[in-house]
Each structure stands twice: as structure tokens, then as C-alpha cells.
Amino acid sequence: MAEIPPVLRALRPDEASHGYAVYLQAFAWLEAKGIRQWLIRYPEEKFMARVLRGESFGLFVGGEVAVILALALESSPYWLETTGPNPVWWLSTIATASQFRGRQLGRYAINAAVRRLSAAGADVVFLDCVDNRGALPALYQQEGFAALARKPIRYPSGNTFPMVLMQRTVPRYG
Secondary structure, eight states: OOOOOOEEEEOOGGGHHHHHHHHHHHHHHHHHHTOOSOSSOOOHHHHHHHHHTTOEEEEEETTEEEEEEEEEEEOOTTSHHHHOSSOEEEEEEEEEOGGGTTSSHHHHHHHHHHHHHHHTTOSEEEEEEEOSTTHHHHHHHHTTOEEEEEEEEEOTTSOEEEEEEEEEEOOOOO
16 A cells, blocks of 8 residues: 655644644754754744644644644744845744654655745745754755845844844746
8 A cells, every 4th residue: 555645734723732742842852952943932822823824834644743834924023134024935933743753754844835835826935043053054955945144133032043044946836
């Protein structure tokens, strides 16, 4: 019997707690490794609001949420000088469930998200990430993103991070 390929789709409200659990696993893993990506936990009510707006997606493997990510058409106050004041597509909050790590499913989810944006008529997608010794920017470069700008950003939490803004052209698929 053929294996069913992973499917990226919007999380339903009844799946939000599973998606949030994946995020919490990734948050704990990053914290344990000393990786400065998310220092403050994203509130569950904000996660649920993203689900209700149709911005939170899950990559489902065999019926389980393997990867979560967010796709939102919005503007970022931190990058207005580069992206402009009008809303643009952002890819964010990418996290893989611990039992699915090491299977390249995060990459699969990113590329599935880009295909989804292509179908929606998007031309580009942005993301920003911590530029800590270049690890995350290098990972996203492997997925077709290019660095546009770098700067330290001070967040409302009071933490300042060396950030990089990245962009990927969204191809047209046949």
C-alpha cells in the first residue's frame, strides 16, 4: 500500500490545541538548547486567534500534526523601511513536532506553504529570524530565501536580537 504524502492545510479550531502543543515542544527544545529564537512563549489565545483567521497551518502526516507554521498577509513595524506599509505575505512560527524531527518535514512544509501562496497569486513571501552565527539564515537560504536586511531589533519584551529579513520569490506552478 502506498504511503499517503504529507498534507499542508489550515488548522481547524478543534485542532488548535494539537498545533499549540507542537509549538510548545519546539519552544522547550530551543530553550533547552540555548537557542535565542523565541524567548517568550507565544500566548495560546493569540495562537487560537491565528487559527480562527485561517493563518495557522499544519503539515499532517498520517493524521498527526507534524509541523506547524503561520502564513499571514500583514505589515511588520520592524521592517517598514524595506517591505513598505502595505501588507505582505509572511511565513512565521515554523515548528516541528518532536517525534517528526530529522525527517525534513519542516522543509516540506515551507515548500508546501510557498505552493499555497502561489495558488493565491502571491509574488513574494517574507520571514525574519535571529541571525545568531548565521544558522537560521543559512537554513532558509537552502529553501530559496535571500537576505534583504539585517539589524538589531528591540522587542516589547525588552530583548534585542540581531535579526535578518529574508525574502523568497513565489514561483508560478503549473
